[in-house]
Amino acid sequence: xxxxxxxxxxxxxxxxxxxxxxxxxxxxxxxxxxxxxxxxxxxxxxxxxxxxxxxxxxxxxxxxxxxxxxxxxxxxxxxxxxxxxxxxxxxxxxxxxxxxxxxxxxxxxxxxxxxx
Amino acid sequence: xxxxxxxxxxxxxxxxxxxxxxxxxxxxxxxxxxxxxxxxxxxxxxxxxxxxxxxxxxxxxxxxxxxxxxxxxxxxxxxxxxxxxxxxxxxxxxxxxxxxxxxxxxxxxxxxx
Numbered sequence: 001x002x003x004x005x006x007x008x009x010x011x012x013x014x015x016x017x018x019x020x021x022x023x024x025x026x027x028x029x030x031x032x033x034x035x036x037x038x039x040x041x042x043x044x045x046x047x048x049x050x051x052x053x054x055x056x057x058x059x060x061x062x063x064x065x066x067x068x069x070x071x072x073x074x075x076x077x078x079x080x081x082x083x084x085x086x087x088x089x090x091x092x093x094x095x096x097x098x099x100x101x102x103x104x105x106x107x108x109x110x111x112x113x114x115x116x
Numbered sequence: 117x118x119x120x121x122x123x124x125x126x127x128x129x130x131x132x133x134x135x136x137x138x139x140x141x142x143x144x145x146x147x148x149x150x151x152x153x154x155x156x157x158x159x160x161x162x163x164x165x166x167x168x169x170x171x172x173x174x175x176x177x178x179x180x181x182x183x184x185x186x187x188x189x190x191x192x193x194x195x196x197x198x199x200x201x202x203x204x205x206x207x208x209x210x211x212x213x214x215x216x217x218x219x220x221x222x223x224x225x226x227x228x229x
Contacts, residue, residue: 043208043220044159045220090158090159094214101214102216104218107158108157109158
């Protein structure tokens with residue numbers, strides 16, 4: 001079965017510490033990979049994406065993620081987090097499904113809690 | 117304008133009521149989506165419209181009825197809902213379907229009494 005696994009449901013971290021949120025997927029075909037962030041009482045926002053090309057992708061607010069095909073992973077990292085990074089983070093994968101369309105599959109989410 | 121606007125932000129309804137959720141985008145996107153999100157869970161796809169035609173229905177009960185009046189608007193008509201339908205309903209749009217680059221609205225939080 002094709003799926004997305006976020007290995008940590010919650011990640012507590014102190015402000016200015018580094019963080020890694022883990023994401024693994026299972027697929028036998030090429031995929032597109034995404035990280036979405038959801039702040040409290042808001043919708044989801046696209047944080048970064050991997051479609052092709054360089055396996056290291058970066059966002060404007062200091063997050064980065066690296067696509068590792070051999071390990072089927074797309075972990076999200078930030079070298080120094082801020083209180084304002086506290087949010088729910090969803091890894092997502094676009095996988096081909098029947099009927100000729102690609103379905104966006106979300107992981108269960110990781111709650112990042114940044115403490116002062 | 118890079119926003120997806122959803123109204124109302126909050127809705128409380130009884131099981132016999134009829135109500136509608138509305139979504140609007142002016143980014144020229146050709147695909148629009150309805151997702152349902154329960155607390156502490158990821159969004160679940162309900163419907164996909166592409167070029168104003170219903171392309172995907174993820175086996176959603178008929179008490180939810182989507183409508184796409186034009187390329188900028190998406191409605192979700194609600195009738196005879198159950199308390200377990202209480203959730204955050206998210207609208208999203210994308211340039212085309214078959215991409216994962218979705219723009220989400222802030223959602224309509226629905227409570228069914």
